[in-house]
Amino acid sequence: MSGTSTAVTRLRAAAGGANRWVVLVVLCLSLLLVALDATVLHVAVPAVTEDLRPSAVGLLWIVDAYPLVCASLLILFGTLGDRIGRRRVLLFGYALFGIASALAAAADTPAVLIAARALLGVGGAMIMPATLSILRQVFPDRRERALAIGIWTAVAAVGAAAGPVVGGFLVEHYWWGSVFLINIPLMAMILPLGRFLLPESRGTGDGPWDVVGALMAAAGVLGVVLGVKRMGGGGLDLAGVAPLLAGAALLVFFVRRQKRRTHPLIDIAMFSRPAFTTAVGCIVLAMLALVGLELIAVQYLQLVLDLSPLETGLRLLPLTFAAMAAGATGSYTLSRIGPRRMVGWGFVLTAASVLLLTLMGQHDRPALLTVGFVLLGFGLQSTLFGAYESMLSEAPAERAGGAAAIGETSYQLGAGLGIALLGSVMNAAYAPGLTRLHEEGVPASAGSAASNSLGEAYQVAAQLGGPMGDLLRNTARHAFVQGLHVTLLVSAGLLLLGALAALRLPKVMDCAPAREACRARVAEPAAAGPRPEPRALPVQKRPGRRLALPARREPAEATSSGRAPH
Numbered sequence: 001m002s003g004t005s006t007a008v009t010r011l012r013a014a015a016g017g018a019n020r021w022v023v024l025v026v027l028c029l030s031l032l033l034v035a036l037d038a039t040v041l042h043v044a045v046p047a048v049t050e051d052l053r054p055s056a057v058g059l060l061w062i063v064d065a066y067p068l069v070c071a072s073l074l075i076l077f078g079t080l081g082d083r084i085g086r087r088r089v090l091l092f093g094y095a096l097f098g099i100a101s102a103l104a105a106a107a108d109t110p111a112v113l114i115a116a117r118a119l120l121g122v123g124g125a126m127i128m129p130a131t132l133s134i135l136r137q138v139f140p141d142r143r144e145r146a147l148a149i150g151i152w153t154a155v156a157a158v159g160a161a162a163g164p165v166v167g168g169f170l171v172e173h174y175w176w177g178s179v180f181l182i183n184i185p186l187m188a189m190i191l192p193l194g195r196f197l198l199p200e201s202r203g204t205g206d207g208p209w210d211v212v213g214a215l216m217a218a219a220g221v222l223g224v225v226l227g228v229k230r231m232g233g234g235g236l237d238l239a240g241v242a243p244l245l246a247g248a249a250l251l252v253f254f255v256r257r258q259k260r261r262t263h264p265l266i267d268i269a270m271f272s273r274p275a276f277t278t279a280v281g282c283i284v285l286a287m288l289a290l291v292g293l294e295l296i297a298v299q300y301l302q303l304v305l306d307l308s309p310l311e312t313g314l315r316l317l318p319l320t321f322a323a324m325a326a327g328a329t330g331s332y333t334l335s336r337i338g339p340r341r342m343v344g345w346g347f348v349l350t351a352a353s354v355l356l357l358t359l360m361g362q363h364d365r366p367a368l369l370t371v372g373f374v375l376l377g378f379g380l381q382s383t384l385f386g387a388y389e390s391m392l393s394e395a396p397a398e399r400a401g402g403a404a405a406i407g408e409t410s411y412q413l414g415a416g417l418g419i420a421l422l423g424s425v426m427n428a429a430y431a432p433g434l435t436r437l438h439e440e441g442v443p444a445s446a447g448s449a450a451s452n453s454l455g456e457a458y459q460v461a462a463q464l465g466g467p468m469g470d471l472l473r474n475t476a477r478h479a480f481v482q483g484l485h486v487t488l489l490v491s492a493g494l495l496l497l498g499a500l501a502a503l504r505l506p507k508v509m510d511c512a513p514a515r516e517a518c519r520a521r522v523a524e525p526a527a528a529g530p531r532p533e534p535r536a537l538p539v540q541k542r543p544g545r546r547l548a549l550p551a552r553r554e555p556a557e558a559t560s561s562g563r564a565p566h
Contacts, residue, residue, distance in 0.1 A: 019197075020138045024148050026193050027131040028155040030094065033183055033190075034124045035159025037066065037101075040167040040179045047176040054110035061114045064226075069121025070128070071412030072222035076214040078129035078405025079265040083209045086130045086137075087200040093126025094194060098187035105177035105184075116180075132404035136392055137201040147331035149389045153381060154327025158320050165313030172310055210265045216254045217265070221409055223247020228417050270395055270403065275339070278504040279391035280410045282343055285498040286383045287414025288421065289350060289491050293376070296426060300484060303454045304477055305364050318370050322377030330385040340505040342386035347499035349379030351492040358485045362477055383498070390505055422487050429486035430454070433479025442472055454480045 041048075041063065049059060081089040100119035107113035135152060139145035170178040227244025258264035270276050294316070301312040334342050353375030359368055388407060395403030430451070437447040446464060450457035450472055457476035461469040 023138050023197055023199070024135065024151060026190060026197055027135055028152060029186070030090070030127050030190055030194070031131050031152065032155050032159045033097070033186055034127050035156045036163050036166065037120060037124070037180075037183065040163040041066075044167050044171045044176040044179050047171050048113070051176065052107070052110050052113065054113075058110040058114065062110060062117060065114050065117035066121045066124070067412060067415065068222060068225055069118045070124040071225045071409060072218045073122060073125035074129055074408045074412065075217040075221065075266065075405045077126045078133070078408070079214060080209065081130050081133060085200050086133050087194070087198045089126050090130035090134070090198065091191065091194055093123045093130065094187050094191045095123075097123030097127065098184050098191070101180045101183035101187070105180040107177070128408045129404040132388075132392065132407065134198060134201060136395075136404070138199065142393055143331065143335060145393070146334050146389050149392065150327040150330030150385050152327075153330075153385050153388055154324045158324060162313075162320060165310065165317065168308070168310035168313045172308075208263070210257075210261060210263075213254060213257050213261070213265050216250055216257065220247045220250030220254055221413070223250060225413060228413075228421075266406065270406075273394050274504045275390050275506055276394040276403075278501055279339075279343075279387040279394070280406060281501055282347075282383060282387040282498055282505075283391070283407060283410040284414035284417065285347075285494060285501070286350075286380055286387065287411050288418035289354070289495055290380050290415075290418065293354065293418075293422070293488075293491060296422065296484060296487060299454065300360070300480075303458065304362060304480060315366075315369060316373065319373040319377035322374040323381035326378045326381035327385060330382065330389075333382065334386060334389060338506065338508040339386045339390045340502055340507050343383050343390075343505055344499045344502035346379045346381075346383030346386065347495045347502060349375055350383065351379075351495035351499070353379060354488050354492045354495065358488045360481070360484070362481055383502075386502075386505070422491060425490050426483050426487045427453075429483035430479050433482055434475060437472060437475060440471055442468055446472065450476055 045059070045063065048054070048062065054062060077089055077093075097120060100116050100123055104113060104116035104120065107116055132152070135148055136145070139148045166182070167179050170176075170182070223243040223245075224247035227241065227247060255268060258266055258268050271280075297316070298312055301307045301315055307315065330342075337345075353372050356368070356375065357372040359365070360372075391407050392403060430453075434447050434451045434457070437450070442464075446460045450460045454476055458473060461473040461476070463469070464472060
């Protein structure tokens, strides 16, 4: 028993020293699964629909339950980790994620699958902020932390981009439940590794935990994200506006509550720092562009170019590799050019790639797509890297969980806004292209149904058949490409606004390893207790020699030497 305890102690001690990179590997593996699960189901939706036969609303909740629950609980679990221990929350998240994955794989009704996806969202909300806040503690040196955050953000991009590839392969060779089964053996491996390797950390823990505030924040974020998702799918209707307004009101009350409390969940004063606020805004804008463009790109590759789900995922791999390269070189780039230029030029590079992609048409151009996706992945990853690093470095170490939760909530909110905003722009630009179909003899009902989406237009065209169906199909495809170009132009404008916002970030990377090391050295003896007073050694006299004394001597000094004062 003692040998096992000694081994565990050594592992944890190593985790805080030279093997902190092993800790980073464990954190990145857990983040990879969470990011992968956010997109792996997208290509499995047709198979789920055919097997479980959910209603339209049920299918929407199957897809949205995970990101909605995850986004709404990030602040709750991020601040709870500051109180009771981030490692403890992370381990609970691992266990819950594995259990929910098994439940989702075995689901035989839409209700069971929705519940399992919601549990996955709870587990993801436990995991995501904990990984970032533990990373903040394990890497106190800013240069090393910058490299670690670069790897962390690259892994998140890899997981999100690899989701369609993994999902497409599994659906084509097995069944849709296999997209959840892959989580179970990986979580079974990560849970004991995290138990032995990850260090425990928490904030100051002053005062009681604000349960009411945590629930208020969860309900507010849920309302806002749900509202923007509904508005993106159906326009300005009550189903989207009501939760959006209610969520915004709850968040306003939450902020006021935190300002009044002596020990708030989130230090609202962090938002008074321009670098912190700007970094959070840049994360929202970057994710808005990434998720919105990725969703539209998947539709373009599958519906316009007629690629299979697996081929679609493979086409997105250049974006993933470029993101990995940006993350691997991000620390060096940040130290050379500073946060302001890194985030700003990342936005500019992304906008240039988006403008390049406007050259896409109804025919496949692999070289153009590859170059565009490479620039898009590198630019966006550089932006996310610089923004995350600036945000986390601006936050106090004892508030790392709350800061990480804010960053992850911004990530999820940007993703929801991207789908809502760019989806609305796409729909508004696509529908007018089908208004004159009735002049060509196409029934008005068929044209109205086709204006909802390109996928529905293909279904209507197949029902019509013959020349009329071909006309509807070609017209809808042309309108989709035109709408895609408009959406890309709007996205490029938003990205350039992000580049202007990045001008508020610090010009240079403020690295103070000496100051942080000094603080650590000062804190260490304080934690160990007061040092004993030094004891004076007795003066040894040699026979036949007199000890030379100074002309003037303080009594205390003479007494300490064992001689009487003169």
